[in-house]
Amino acid sequence: xxxxxxxxxxxxxxxxxxxxxxxxxxxxxxxxxxxxxxxxxxxxxxxxxxxxxxxxxxxxxxxxxxxxxxxxxxxxxxxxxxxxxxxxxxxxxxxxxxxxxxxxxxxxxxxxxxxxxxxxxxxxxxxxxxxxxxxxxxxxxxxxxxxxxxxxxxxxxxxxxxxxxxxxxxxxxxxxxxxxxxxxxxxxxxxxxxxxxxxxxxxxxxxxxxx
Numbered sequence: 001x002x003x004x005x006x007x008x009x010x011x012x013x014x015x016x017x018x019x020x021x022x023x024x025x026x027x028x029x030x031x032x033x034x035x036x037x038x039x040x041x042x043x044x045x046x047x048x049x050x051x052x053x054x055x056x057x058x059x060x061x062x063x064x065x066x067x068x069x070x071x072x073x074x075x076x077x078x079x080x081x082x083x084x085x086x087x088x089x090x091x092x093x094x095x096x097x098x099x100x101x102x103x104x105x106x107x108x109x110x111x112x113x114x115x116x117x118x119x120x121x122x123x124x125x126x127x128x129x130x131x132x133x134x135x136x137x138x139x140x141x142x143x144x145x146x147x148x149x150x151x152x153x154x155x156x157x158x159x160x161x162x163x164x165x166x167x168x169x170x171x172x173x174x175x176x177x178x179x180x181x182x183x184x185x186x187x188x189x190x191x192x193x194x195x196x197x198x199x200x201x202x203x204x205x206x207x208x209x210x211x
Contacts, residue, residue: 073097073178076163078133078156081143086156091129092182096199098123098192099176100132101169102155104145109173112191117151126200131156135164135172179203 077087091097100116102109116130123130132155134142139157146155158164167176167187177186177195180203186195 071184073176073182073184074163074166076166078158078163080154080156081139081146082154084154086131088131088178089182091178091180093180095127095129096180096196096203097129097131097178098196099167099178100130101135101158101164101167101172101174101176102132103135103172104137104141106172108189110149112173113151113153114149115191117149117153120153123196127203128196128200133158133163135169136161 073088075087075089077085079085088097100112102113104110113132116132120130130153132153134155135158137157137159139159142155142157145151146153161169167174171189173189175186175188175190175192176184177192177199179185179199185199186192
């Protein structure tokens with residue numbers, strides 16, 4: 001007798017603890033011991049199954065993309081790796097913003113950072129501000145990572161995870177798209193190709209109407 005459980009190896013952010021943690025995630029078929037077949041699945045195995053179900057549910061919700069329609073983005077001010085202080089409110093009424101929460105130890109984040117580095121110039125010309133935000137790591141470690149990978153995009157430093165908590169972060173990587181009016185229109189672990197272009201079209205129409 002065998003059964004399949006879903007084990008999320010996610011990369012979740014522990015809200016309220018200001019720490020990041022990794023959890024492994026994959027599909028796995030587990031054998032049921034013969035004694036368990038006779039006497040029922042042991043409590044330990046049942047606990048693992050329950051935990052897997054909870055993790056799978058969280059994964060589905062997260063990967064589906066949490067959309068906070070018309071939810072106002074909380075303002076924040078953080079210092080980036082070049083020493084500049086950046087406030088989200090400075091872009092309100094001017095341009096949409098794409099926040100990218102990441103860490104150096106997350107393999108998916110590393111790939112996404114390299115992709116953002118390639119897209120950064122084009123997206124800036126298109127009229128959207130791209131702001132990576134590192135969660136819970138030292139500036140020295142982040143600077144080494146950026147230098148080693150030849151990434152030119154400065155990253156804000158959310159060392160204590162305060163902003164990540166405010167934005168209800170449940171994992172990294174996380175993209176949060178904020179429109180020109182300062183509203184969160186999209187949040188997911190995948191790059192919002194269609195969503196950010198849609199926001200740019202709306203921004204262009206509103207700009208034309210004002211003129």
